[in-house]
Amino acid sequence: MSSAAKDIAPSAPKTARGARTRARILKAAEDTFGTLGYHRAGISDITRAAGVAQGTLYCYFSGKEEILRELVRDMGHKVRAHLAASVIGARDRLQAEELGLRAFLEYVSANPSLYRVLQEAQFVDEAIFREYYEAFGRGYMRMLADATRKGEVRPGNDEIRVWALMGLSNFLGLRFALWDRDRSFDEVVATISDLFRNGLALDGKEKA
Amino acid sequence: MSSAAKDIAPSAPKTARGARTRARILKAAEDTFGTLGYHRAGISDITRAAGVAQGTLYCYFSGKEEILRELVRDMGHKVRAHLAASVIGARDRLQAEELGLRAFLEYVSANPSLYRVLQEAQFVDEAIFREYYEAFGRGYMRMLADATRKGEVRPGNDEIRVWALMGLSNFLGLRFALWDRDRSFDEVVATISDLFRNGLALDGKEKA
DNA sequence: TCACAATATGACAACTGAATCAGGTTTCTT
DNA sequence: AAGAAACCTGATTCAGTTGTCATATTGTGA
Structure with a gap:
C-alpha cells in the first residue's frame, strides 16, 4: 500500500488547454460510471469517451479512485x-x-x-x-x-x-x-x- | 454473453457433507464481503476463509455473483x-x-x-x-x-x-x-x- | 522564428483474479 | 472390502486491467 508514485496526485493543469482536457475526462468519467458503474468502467472506457489517450488521464489524476x-x-x-x-x-x-x-x-x-x-x-x-x-x-x-x-x-x-x-x-x-x-x-x-x-x-x- | 457453462448453476449438494460445505462457503462469503466489500473480496479470500479449495466453490455456485x-x-x-x-x-x-x-x-x-x-x-x-x-x-x-x-x-x-x-x-x-x-x-x-x-x-x- | 515547457500519445510490461479440470480423497452401499 | 458416487483439490490458464514511458505534438513568450 506504500507504492512509490501512486498516491502523489499529478499537478494541476497550467494552461487553459490542460484545464479543458481535465474537465473533458471528468465529464466522460461521470457518464461512463453512470452507465457502466464504477467497477465495470475501465480506464480505457473513460479515455475513449473523452477522446484522449490512456496516458493523458494520468497527467491529471492518479487513477480511477481520485476521479x-x-x-x-x-x-x-x-x-x-x-x-x-x-x-x-x-x-x-x-x-x-x-x-x-x-x-x-x-x-x-x-x-x-x-x-x-x-x-x-x-x-x-x-x-x-x-x-x-x-x-x-x-x-x-x-x-x-x-x-x-x-x-x-x-x-x-x-x-x-x-x-x-x-x-x-x-x-x-x-x-x-x-x-x-x-x-x-x-x-x-x-x-x-x-x-x-x-x-x-x-x-x-x-x-x- | 452466451457462454456455454457459465450461467448453468451447479447442482445442489446431495449429501449432508455437501450441504455443510456449501453453507460454510456462504458464511465465509458473507464475512469476506462484509469486511472487504464485494469487489475487493476475491474468490481466493472466500475459499481461504471457508477452508476449502478454489474449485470447491464452483461445485455449488456458478461464480461470485450467484453467491x-x-x-x-x-x-x-x-x-x-x-x-x-x-x-x-x-x-x-x-x-x-x-x-x-x-x-x-x-x-x-x-x-x-x-x-x-x-x-x-x-x-x-x-x-x-x-x-x-x-x-x-x-x-x-x-x-x-x-x-x-x-x-x-x-x-x-x-x-x-x-x-x-x-x-x-x-x-x-x-x-x-x-x-x-x-x-x-x-x-x-x-x-x-x-x-x-x-x-x-x-x-x-x-x-x- | 526559435526554443522550450506543457500537453498528449499509445504500445506494452506487469499484474490481477476468475474459472478450469485432471486427478485425489472421503463417504456410502451392498 | 470392493466399487461407485459424491466431494474436494490447487496449480494453471487466460482474459482483461492498470499504469508507464519514450516519443510526438502543441502553443507561447522572447
Missing part, C-alpha cells in the same frame, strides 16, 4: 447549490421542505449519473461518502434549528431527524425519479408534506 | 422474519413502527455484513436489489392499508409513504447502528415516533 473522489466533491457542491437556490423565498421551513424535495427529485432525474456515482462511492471510499452526507447534514441541521427558534418546527433531536430526512429523500429519488417516473413529483411532494405537517397518526397532536 | 444473490435472498428472509416477530403484539400501527424500527436497528447492528452486502448488490445486480425492497414494500403497504382501515393511520399514498419509511430506516441504520453508536436506539426511536405521531410542524393538524 471518483473529485466527482463526489463536485456533486456535493452542485446539489447543495441547486437545493439552496430552490428554497429561496420559502415562507417557512415546511414550505422549504416541499421545495427542496421537489428540487432534489428534479436534480436526480436530470443527473442520474452523479446520483449513482455518489452511492457507489460508499464502497470505494467510505470517507468521501460520509463527508458528503455530513456536510449536507450540517447545513440541514442549521436550518432546522433556525426554524425551531422561529417556532415553525417542533423541538426535537435534529441530528436524528436530519438523517431520517436525508434517507427519505434518497429512497424517494431512487424509486420515483431514477427507476420509474410512474408518480408525479407533485404526488410525492404532497404525500411527504402531509407527513411533515400532520404525521402518520390519525388522531391529533398530543400537545397543542 | 451475492443467494446472500441477498437469505437476508430478505431473515430481516423480514426478524421484523415480523418484533411487531407481534403491537397495540397499533404507530407502536408497530416503533418496535419495527428498533428491531431493524438491532438487526443491522448485529449483522453489519449482510447490511453492506445488500447495499452493494445494488450495483452488481440491480434486479435482486429492487426485488428485496419491492417485496419488503409490498408487506409494508399491506400493513399500512390495514391500519388505515382500522383508523390508526391517516389515509394517504401508501406506496410513496412506504418508500419514504424504508429510506428513513435505511439511513438511520447506516448512521446510528453501523457507523457510530453515539445515540441510543431509544433516542432514535423516540424521535421518529414523534415524527410519525405529530409531524414536524409545530401547529396542530389541519383537519382534526
